[in-house]
Amino acid sequence: MDKKYDSLNDKQKEAVLYTEGPLLILAGAGSGKTRVLTHRIAYLIEEKNVPPFNILAITFTNKAAKEMRERVDNLIGYGSQDIWVSTFHSSCVRILRRHIDKIGYDRYFTIYDADDQKKLVRECMKQLNIDPKQFKESSIIGSISSAKDKLLTPKKYEKQASDYREEVVAKVYKLYQERLKKNNALDFDDLLVKTVELFKLCPDVLASYQEKFKYIMVDEYQDTNHVQYMFVGLLASKYRNLCVVGDDDQSIYRFRGADIRNILDFEKDFGHAKVIKLEQNYRSTKNILEAANQVIRNNMGRKSKTLFTDNDEGERIDYRCMPDEKSEAAFIANKIITGVEDHGYNYRQYAILYRTNAQSRVLEERFIMQNIPYKIVGGISFYQRKEIKDILAYLKTINNSTDDIAVKRIINVPRRGIGATTINRIEDYAYNNDISFFQALSEVSQIPSISRGAKKVEGFANFILGLRIEMQTMSLVELTDEVLNRTGYIKELEAEGTDEAKNRLENIGEMISKLTEYENNAEEPTLNGFLEEVALVADIDNYNEDTNVVVMMTMHSAKGLEFPYVFISGMEDGLFPSYMSISSGLQEDIEEERRLCYVGITRAKEKLYLMGASARMIRGMTQYNPISRFVREINDELLGLEEYMPKMSEINDAHAKALEQVRKRARPTLREKPYAVKKNVHTMPTPTHLKLDYGVGDIVKHMKFGIGEVMNIAPGGADFEVTVNFPSAGIKKLMARLANLKKA
DNA sequence: ACGACTGTCTCAAGA
DNA sequence: AGACAGTCGT
Numbered sequence: 001m002d003k004k005y006d007s008l009n010d011k012q013k014e015a016v017l018y019t020e021g022p023l024l025i026l027a028g029a030g031s032g033k034t035r036v037l038t039h040r041i042a043y044l045i046e047e048k049n050v051p052p053f054n055i056l057a058i059t060f061t062n063k064a065a066k067e068m069r070e071r072v073d074n075l076i077g078y079g080s081q082d083i084w085v086s087t088f089h090s091s092c093v094r095i096l097r098r099h100i101d102k103i104g105y106d107r108y109f110t111i112y113d114a115d116d117q118k119k120l121v122r123e124c125m126k127q128l129n130i131d132p133k134q135f136k137e138s139s140i141i142g143s144i145s146s147a148k149d150k151l152l153t154p155k156k157y158e159k160q161a162s163d164y165r166e167e168v169v170a171k172v173y174k175l176y177q178e179r180l181k182k183n184n185a186l187d188f189d190d191l192l193v194k195t196v197e198l199f200k201l202c203p204d205v206l207a208s209y210q211e212k213f214k215y216i217m218v219d220e221y222q223d224t225n226h227v228q229y230m231f232v233g234l235l236a237s238k239y240r241n242l243c244v245v246g247d248d249d250q251s252i253y254r255f256r257g258a259d260i261r262n263i264l265d266f267e268k269d270f271g272h273a274k275v276i277k278l279e280q281n282y283r284s285t286k287n288i289l290e291a292a293n294q295v296i297r298n299n300m301g302r303k304s305k306t307l308f309t310d311n312d313e314g315e316r317i318d319y320r321c322m323p324d325e326k327s328e329a330a331f332i333a334n335k336i337i338t339g340v341e342d343h344g345y346n347y348r349q350y351a352i353l354y355r356t357n358a359q360s361r362v363l364e365e366r367f368i369m370q371n372i373p374y375k376i377v378g379g380i381s382f383y384q385r386k387e388i389k390d391i392l393a394y395l396k397t398i399n400n401s402t403d404d405i406a407v408k409r410i411i412n413v414p415r416r417g418i419g420a421t422t423i424n425r426i427e428d429y430a431y432n433n434d435i436s437f438f439q440a441l442s443e444v445s446q447i448p449s450i451s452r453g454a455k456k457v458e459g460f461a462n463f464i465l466g467l468r469i470e471m472q473t474m475s476l477v478e479l480t481d482e483v484l485n486r487t488g489y490i491k492e493l494e495a496e497g498t499d500e501a502k503n504r505l506e507n508i509g510e511m512i513s514k515l516t517e518y519e520n521n522a523e524e525p526t527l528n529g530f531l532e533e534v535a536l537v538a539d540i541d542n543y544n545e546d547t548n549v550v551v552m553m554t555m556h557s558a559k560g561l562e563f564p565y566v567f568i569s570g571m572e573d574g575l576f577p578s579y580m581s582i583s584s585g586l587q588e589d590i591e592e593e594r595r596l597c598y599v600g601i602t603r604a605k606e607k608l609y610l611m612g613a614s615a616r617m618i619r620g621m622t623q624y625n626p627i628s629r630f631v632r633e634i635n636d637e638l639l640g641l642e643e644y645m646p647k648m649s650e651i652n653d654a655h656a657k658a659l660e661q662v663r664k665r666a667r668p669t670l671r672e673k674p675y676a677v678k679k680n681v682h683t684m685p686t687p688t689h690l691k692l693d694y695g696v697g698d699i700v701k702h703m704k705f706g707i708g709e710v711m712n713i714a715p716g717g718a719d720f721e722v723t724v725n726f727p728s729a730g731i732k733k734l735m736a737r738l739a740n741l742k743k744a
Numbered sequence: 745a746c747g748a749c750t751g752t753c754t755c756a757a758g759a
Numbered sequence: 760a761g762a763c764a765g766t767c768g769t
């Protein structure tokens with residue numbers, strides 16, 4: 001055997017060599033799982049003579065896929081282009097483009113992103129006369145998404161709907177799905193759902209892919225949801241050479257359906273699965289790893305696993321509580337400048353992680369002020385920017401005018417004097433005649449209620465139709481230029497002259513470069529091909545660790561990455577863990593936040609800074625949050641407190657004093673949310689001493705779960721952990737202080 | 745009567 | 760930053 005496998009430790013080697021049958025690799029943070037996966041692929045090809053096209057590797061991002069391919073290339077030097085290395089979504093698109101016509105869809109479907117999805121759901125709700133105040137669209141989208149994850153069709157969902165809300169969701173879901181089909185579009189969930197549907201309805205298609213993918217590997221397995229699990233399960237059910245890699249402690253996507261049971265029950269689901277644990281961490285110092293362990297051990301229901309490292313002890317964790325978010329940003333900026341100027345570090349060695357994208361604003365302002373180069377990953381990504389989406393909508397409309405959402409997006413952008421009333425009338429006409437919105441534009445002269453607007457509408461339709469002919473003789477870049485100039489889009493932005501407009505123009509320039517790049521590199525560049533490539537790009541895919549800039553992103557985005565120096569900003573109860581997770585009163589919600597914290601901490605190799613602010617402005621309201629419970633879960637000795645700061649207890653004292661001051665100024669008002677403080681009216685967080693007006697055996701009422709019976713009450717710190725059996729939701733463990741249970 | 749413009753409200757995490 | 764409601768202007 002080639003000596004490159006000797007560089008692996010015993011466990012890693014075992015995982016590489018175990019190629020036949022189901023295998024679960026429990027890979028702790030920084031335990032070298034990517035090395036294992038790439039070596040395993042190399043081993044399959046080199047030593048087991050598996051043809052590369054028989055291998056499927058699923059990664060979490062396109063970036064990870066690209067890297068994995070490169071690393072395999074480096075190991076064996078050939079064949080990597082024939083391996084399928086891609087995300088779940090890209091794999092599904094590839095399969096659907098070939099076969100979706102077999103289940104009654106058009107192979108040239110477009111893919112709707114969250115934005116398009118939201119617009120369409122809103123339209124459906126409007127058509128059904130559903131009050132968006134009573135039923136929030138985001139929550140309806142969430143319900144539809146989770147229904148799809150459970151593979152519930154609109155029909156099945158309607159049947160099992162058990163209350164009024166679910167009946168409403170059922171109606172929206174049904175219409176939404178019809179409209180998607182009419183628009184020749186699939187949303188992100190559909191990509192998975194339709195592929196599984198295809199596999200179930202066309203056994204021959206499934207069989208061909210089962211034959212093709214004799215060896216399957218799935219990375220970040222802890223974050224797969226049910227439909228992804230089905231997809232993999234179906235493909236692997238014949239040869240059963242399925243290797244999944246994951247870490248239950250890093251499962252952070254439960255909110256979008258990731259099912260931690262997929263990893264906890266793997267051995268049960270795939271009989272006789274081999275389990276290998278990778279517990280040696282090669283990434284972090286002993287102190288960082290110890291801090292991570294101290295936090296995560298507060299979670300119940302984990303697979304037993306203890307990470308260790310041979311690395312140095314390293315510096316202590318630095319916890320700092322600053323007066324407000326601005327001084328927090330200033331502290332971080334100054335630390336980085338000192339590091340770069342006095343110690344010769346590079347900007348790219350630093351990362352700032354946070355819970356919510358909104359936190360990046362203050363950091364960004366400070367970094368601009370101090371001239372620190374930075375890049376923000378996530379938030380509004382390149383392809384979500386208005387100007388980019390506008391261009392894409394033009395291209396989509398030229399390419400496939402059945403996509404109503406795209407057509408409506410640009411029909412009046414830039415202003416053409418086609419307003420809401422005209423658009424409504426065209427919509428009605430299209431609906432009544434069962435034609436697409438764009439088709440209705442061409443027949444506008446037949447719509448009696450439109451008189452003045454007709455000319456303008458015709459002008460727009462002719463413009464698009466003209467371009468559709470012209471594009472035959474044009475490159476994509478020329479086509480885009482034509483759109484931008486003839487619509488006056490560029491001129492309008494140039495005339496505006498604001499910083500924002502300039503920024504938009506820059507983005508448009510970048511878009512043109514991307515088009516150029518695509519045309520130069522693609523074997524057979526087509527408009528359709530470009531649109532497809534763009535549809536599945538995540539912001540993190542564009543992150544390049546070679547650029548020498550400080551990078552800022554959410555802890556979710558940081559999964560799988562590592563940096564020498566890491567700042568985690570906003571270590572405050574109410575922000576992290578989030579207010580939502582605290583107020584639900586559910587232990588499992590806090591545990592997911594804790595896993596996220598674990599992910600954040602374990603990104604750091606050399607030095608970790610945990611940052612907090614006593615006062616923080618969030619959504620126009622100043623909040624006074626206590627220190628994050630996650631900081632308190634780390635031993636004082638590990639936090640370099642005494643060097644810079646008073647003991648933890650004194651910090652709490654100082655914090656209490658600050659609150660006391662605040663309270664004196666406060667008017668006693670009823671507030672909707674604890675911690676959230678309106679304008680200058682400050683309030684205290686909920687007091688810690690409480691007595692319960694219910695006991696074991698009592699019937700209580702919960703905001704979300706309704707009526708249930710108290711099974712047990714156990715003291716937990718300053719709080720009580722109450723176990724309640726809800727007939728509708730099952731047995732839940734709730735924190736009394738937050739669950740706000742009322743005796744019924 | 746229609747479209748453009750202005751001010752107010754909301755905002756967790758992502759492919 | 761975007762969506763919506765209400766008002767202004769043609």
